[in-house]
Amino acid sequence: MKKNLDTFFKPKSIAVVGASKMSTKIGHAALKNILISEYECKLYPINPKEKQILGVKCYAKLSDITGSIDLVLISVPAMIVPQIMNECVQKKVKNVIIISSGFSEIGNYELENEIRKIVDGVKINVLGPNTMGYKNASDGLDASFVFGNPRKGNVAVISQSGALGIGMIYLANNEFVGLSKIIGVGNKLDIDDDDLITYFSRDPETKVMGLYIEAVKDGREFMNSIKDCNKPVLVVKAGISEAGARAAASHTGSMAGSDDIYSAAIKQAGGIRCRDIVELFDMARALAGQPPAQGNRIGIISNGGGLGIMLTDACVVNGLKIPKLSKKTYNKIDRILPDLVKPNNPVDLVADAGFYRYEACTRALLEDPGIDGVIVASVHGGYARPSEFTGAILKMVRERKLHEEFKKPILATWVGGKEFEDIVLDLKTAGVPIYPSTWRTARAMLSLYLEGERIKREKGLD
Amino acid sequence: MKKNLDTFFKPKSIAVVGASKMSTKIGHAALKNILISEYECKLYPINPKEKQILGVKCYAKLSDITGSIDLVLISVPAMIVPQIMNECVQKKVKNVIIISSGFSEIGNYELENEIRKIVDGVKINVLGPNTMGYKNASDGLDASFVFGNPRKGNVAVISQSGALGIGMIYLANNEFVGLSKIIGVGNKLDIDDDDLITYFSRDPETKVMGLYIEAVKDGREFMNSIKDCNKPVLVVKAGISEAGARAAASHTGSMAGSDDIYSAAIKQAGGIRCRDIVELFDMARALAGQPPAQGNRIGIISNGGGLGIMLTDACVVNGLKIPKLSKKTYNKIDRILPDLVKPNNPVDLVADAGFYRYEACTRALLEDPGIDGVIVASVHGGYARPSEFTGAILKMVRERKLHEEFKKPILATWVGGKEFEDIVLDLKTAGVPIYPSTWRTARAMLSLYLEGERIKREKGLD
Numbered sequence: 001m002k003k004n005l006d007t008f009f010k011p012k013s014i015a016v017v018g019a020s021k022m023s024t025k026i027g028h029a030a031l032k033n034i035l036i037s038e039y040e041c042k043l044y045p046i047n048p049k050e051k052q053i054l055g056v057k058c059y060a061k062l063s064d065i066t067g068s069i070d071l072v073l074i075s076v077p078a079m080i081v082p083q084i085m086n087e088c089v090q091k092k093v094k095n096v097i098i099i100s101s102g103f104s105e106i107g108n109y110e111l112e113n114e115i116r117k118i119v120d121g122v123k124i125n126v127l128g129p130n131t132m133g134y135k136n137a138s139d140g141l142d143a144s145f146v147f148g149n150p151r152k153g154n155v156a157v158i159s160q161s162g163a164l165g166i167g168m169i170y171l172a173n174n175e176f177v178g179l180s181k182i183i184g185v186g187n188k189l190d191i192d193d194d195d196l197i198t199y200f201s202r203d204p205e206t207k208v209m210g211l212y213i214e215a216v217k218d219g220r221e222f223m224n225s226i227k228d229c230n231k232p233v234l235v236v237k238a239g240i241s242e243a244g245a246r247a248a249a250s251h252t253g254s255m256a257g258s259d260d261i262y263s264a265a266i267k268q269a270g271g272i273r274c275r276d277i278v279e280l281f282d283m284a285r286a287l288a289g290q291p292p293a294q295g296n297r298i299g300i301i302s303n304g305g306g307l308g309i310m311l312t313d314a315c316v317v318n319g320l321k322i323p324k325l326s327k328k329t330y331n332k333i334d335r336i337l338p339d340l341v342k343p344n345n346p347v348d349l350v351a352d353a354g355f356y357r358y359e360a361c362t363r364a365l366l367e368d369p370g371i372d373g374v375i376v377a378s379v380h381g382g383y384a385r386p387s388e389f390t391g392a393i394l395k396m397v398r399e400r401k402l403h404e405e406f407k408k409p410i411l412a413t414w415v416g417g418k419e420f421e422d423i424v425l426d427l428k429t430a431g432v433p434i435y436p437s438t439w440r441t442a443r444a445m446l447s448l449y450l451e452g453e454r455i456k457r458e459k460g461l462d
Numbered sequence: 463m464k465k466n467l468d469t470f471f472k473p474k475s476i477a478v479v480g481a482s483k484m485s486t487k488i489g490h491a492a493l494k495n496i497l498i499s500e501y502e503c504k505l506y507p508i509n510p511k512e513k514q515i516l517g518v519k520c521y522a523k524l525s526d527i528t529g530s531i532d533l534v535l536i537s538v539p540a541m542i543v544p545q546i547m548n549e550c551v552q553k554k555v556k557n558v559i560i561i562s563s564g565f566s567e568i569g570n571y572e573l574e575n576e577i578r579k580i581v582d583g584v585k586i587n588v589l590g591p592n593t594m595g596y597k598n599a600s601d602g603l604d605a606s607f608v609f610g611n612p613r614k615g616n617v618a619v620i621s622q623s624g625a626l627g628i629g630m631i632y633l634a635n636n637e638f639v640g641l642s643k644i645i646g647v648g649n650k651l652d653i654d655d656d657d658l659i660t661y662f663s664r665d666p667e668t669k670v671m672g673l674y675i676e677a678v679k680d681g682r683e684f685m686n687s688i689k690d691c692n693k694p695v696l697v698v699k700a701g702i703s704e705a706g707a708r709a710a711a712s713h714t715g716s717m718a719g720s721d722d723i724y725s726a727a728i729k730q731a732g733g734i735r736c737r738d739i740v741e742l743f744d745m746a747r748a749l750a751g752q753p754p755a756q757g758n759r760i761g762i763i764s765n766g767g768g769l770g771i772m773l774t775d776a777c778v779v780n781g782l783k784i785p786k787l788s789k790k791t792y793n794k795i796d797r798i799l800p801d802l803v804k805p806n807n808p809v810d811l812v813a814d815a816g817f818y819r820y821e822a823c824t825r826a827l828l829e830d831p832g833i834d835g836v837i838v839a840s841v842h843g844g845y846a847r848p849s850e851f852t853g854a855i856l857k858m859v860r861e862r863k864l865h866e867e868f869k870k871p872i873l874a875t876w877v878g879g880k881e882f883e884d885i886v887l888d889l890k891t892a893g894v895p896i897y898p899s900t901w902r903t904a905r906a907m908l909s910l911y912l913e914g915e916r917i918k919r920e921k922g923l924d
Binding site: 101102106132146147148159160161162163164165166167168169170171174212214236238239240241242243244246247248275276277278303304305306307308309310312313314315316317321322340344345346348351379380381382383415416417418420421436437438439 | 563564568594608609610621622623624625626627628629630631632633636674676698700701702703704705706708709710737738739740765766767768769770771772774775776777778779783784802806807808810813841842843844845877878879880882883898899900901
């Protein structure tokens with residue numbers, strides 16, 4: 001039975017224990033982030049020494065509050081946390097975020113166990129300790145102590161590293177990928193990755209999940225939650241090397257486990273393991289912005305032979321197929337190419353290709369029932385017309401909405417040039433992922449194929 | 463006996479056969495690029511119908527020119543090329559670039575063989591056919607028909623794909639990596655990769671070589687040229703998959719050969735195989751800007767535990783070692799860390815690390831004889847101070863020039879944030895490669911280690 005996290009993510013009342021007037025204190029930043037959110041809820045700063053903080057009436061202790069409390073954020077020295085937790089239990093608080101650090105991550109297992117005993121058998125959800133908290137972009141609530149605003153969108157991020165979690169917000173923002181929620185799980189005393197995966201699988205605001213994990217507490221529960229999940233789950237598992245595992249142990253105090261076992265288990269469960277957070281977001285934006293591929297047969301279009309070949313190599317290495325063109329598609333493309341060039345897959349549109357060649361060729365491949373996804377690429381070989389390249393792709397994305405046979409993913413690749421860097425924003429904002437690397441494009445297409453396969457299994461078609 | 467290419471790259475006289483007044487013609491663009499170069503040489507446009515082109519006196523045919531000709535660029539229809547080549551031989555032209563396409567790359571082997579017969583036994587160097595020509599940034603001569611100006615620097619690029627070659631100029635420009643020369647080898651009728659590797663190995667302006675190849679004509683010569691080369695040679699070999707090889711065959715008309723054999727042979731010869739052109743330039747800028755690593759023991763510094771762990775993983779997967787800190791180094795770093803945190807390798811400087819922590823820790827690792835290279839990383843975890851991060855690195859790079867023990871490579875990694883995107887330019891312009899990906903940083907460090915090993919072999923130390 002997984003945790004009910006509705007009041008955790010959408011609390012009607014929040015108390016911040018350790019709220020402070022000092023702007024350098026975490027308890028100050030946490031309270032401020034909630035205020036900045038302009039989220040509708042009751043808010044209670046707790047600090048016995050203050051009358052009010054940031055204009056909000058302050059309480060000496062939790063028991064002074066008359067109403068019920070959905071969520072308590074705790075930011076006090078570690079040794080005082082057990083006392084606060086006892087107060088939370090007495091007050092029948094539903095959810096707690098222990099921001100404070102100084103527990104198992106520095107070897108203080110005893111103190112962490114003390115808290116575990118306090119909540120044992122009690123109906124309370126505890127996040128942390130040693131966590132940044134969460135940012136719920138869907139509902140506009142920032143229950144973390146770190147500054148950083150994600151765009152609102154449909155990727156949920158679960159991170160065992162707080163700093164990296166914030167870094168991922170910036171990564172996502174740069175790529176115009178929106179997040180639904182981002183949460184730091186810290187030492188995972190209670191709320192664990194599997195609880196969150198299960199919650200996000202029912203969250204209508206979440207379409208894709210991305211996890212950064214260093215260690216899993218309950219492998220079986222973790223894998224089962226991925227298996228039962230009706231959405232793509234992307235996993236970066238760090239600490240795969242001995243030296244990395246040693247560092248992970250000192251970072252979050254947990255053992256890392258065998259890398260091969262993780263890889264096999266994640267795959268078996270239907271998740272997708274990513275090499276690093278760059279790949280995680282490459283895949284996330286593909287999955288968030290594009291339909292899944294119904295098979296692994298990919299059509300490749302470029303204006304440079306070499307670029308097409310490198311894309312082909314990268315696709316094939318990743319288990320995708322670049323089939324020969326059907327007679328019908330060959331004829332369609334043959335009509336639009338310069339005389340000396342013959343159609344192939346990858347299609348070489350020649351260096352000076354503009355809107356028309358890109359559009360007609362993308363259309364021909366989308367119409368081909370033997371093609372499951374299309375990669376459209378441009379290299380600035382001296383003649384490139386970036387806005388015609390992106391314009392043609394955007395037109396086909398618009399038409400895709402009208403034609404059933406067009407419901408195939410389109411990804412883009414570009415090589416070189418500041419002219420491109422500006423123009424690629426057009427594609428990113430329209431949800432068409434564009435990558436400055438052939439490898440990254442192929443990996444993203446792989447994720448769309450794997451998602452297509454996952455859905456087939458889910459529907460019992462496979 | 464390799465070709466002497468001195469007059470090829472530094473001609474005192476150039477003729478452009480097929481020069482044209484029409485700006486859409488390649489013969490026009492080629493002439494214009496030479497003029498734009500402001501390179502000191504005699505220049506002869508050849509066109510029987512014109513008196514002058516772009517203000518330069520025009521000649522009807524090569525034999526009308528009285529002086530000797532070091533280099534002829536040919537841009538006429540393929541079927542006329544043999545006739546022009548005969549004229550070149552009669553005129554005792556030293557070097558020819560056949561820009562024209564329509565030869566083996568479209569299956570017209572007969573026409574290419576005709577040219578081969580014409581130059582057989584003649585002392586003449588022929589580049590192409592089907593080539594963009596070259597850009598000699600060292601001497602400021604653009605003998606190509608494509609627009610695109612590389613920064614002057616010390617990376618020589620050899621590309622079998624013209625469009626990709628130009629794309630690589632833009633890639634290099636964006637990263638502030640300068641090129642010495644960039645050349646398209648086209649169908650490699652005569653001048654081949656091995657001739658160029660040998661030439662660049664003696665070129666004082668070239669420090670690193672990067673090759674994009676789809677097929678090698680003479681495997682033994684190619685590998686020997688890498689083996690004999692006294693500089694790092696980076697190789698992207700495309701057409702590794704069956705579908706990719708099929709596409710390569712139709713791109714340059716040559717067979718691709720077994721991928722595994724290429725990998726093994728390149729490694730055996732002492733070259734470094736790169737996965738794609740992104741990796742090629744990642745490694746090229748490391749090799750161009752940083753000293754090689756004398757061993758594979760890497761120290762990692764970050765302000766986010768997760769980032770340090772991912773860097774560690776990526777290094778170890780690539781054969782690098784992340785050794786435990788020596789007692790001395792541990793003590794040095796322990797003094798500057800916040801109380802709760804203990805030094806490790808990777809070193810976690812904690813999210814709010816500023817100039818001092820970064821500087822002192824980088825210094826401690828550079829001073830440690832058990833560390834051969836340093837990676838300094840920053841993630842924007844809400845508290846990052848990008849300019850302090852880059853400032854500390856730049857200071858250590860300056861000090862490196864003064865201290866013998868500091869002569870170790872420093873690479874940087876960053877995650878997230880527009881604030882970083884601006885500030886990383888400071889590092890790039892100072893020759894400190896900074897990568898937005900843990901994997902790419904580790905691969906670049908690997909290339910510095912491999913270069914250190916290559917130099918040891920060269921000196922007979924290994």
